[in-house]
Amino acid sequence: MTRIASVVLSLLLVICALALVTSQYRAREFFAELEVLQQEAKSLEAEGSRLRSDLGRASQPAIVEAAARRLGMRAINPERIIILPTSAADAATAALAPGKE
Numbered sequence: 001m002t003r004i005a006s007v008v009l010s011l012l013l014v015i016c017a018l019a020l021v022t023s024q025y026r027a028r029e030f031f032a033e034l035e036v037l038q039q040e041a042k043s044l045e046a047e048g049s050r051l052r053s054d055l056g057r058a059s060q061p062a063i064v065e066a067a068a069r070r071l072g073m074r075a076i077n078p079e080r081i082i083i084l085p086t087s088a089a090d091a092a093t094a095a096l097a098p099g100k101e
Helices: 004-059 061-070 088-096
Strands: none
Touching: 004 061
16 A cells, blocks of 8 residues: 555656746746837837837827928918808898898
């Protein structure tokens, strides 16, 4: 009986040792993956900061105006603006208003 018990205990010891080695290996894999993902997160955060900075610069009126000029756009001429009515009641009001064409 003691021989069977020692064999069973030996097998359990080998199984536990293999489980320990496997768990340590997986822990190292997860740690390496964590470091890669942390580097990626830092990179994405830096890119996000850069994009926020670019957006801030691009939303400045002088920058928008310069880009519009490069695209061949020009300032609006108030004399060429035509306001269209949005409903029938607005159309009647616009027709009765003095000084309108």
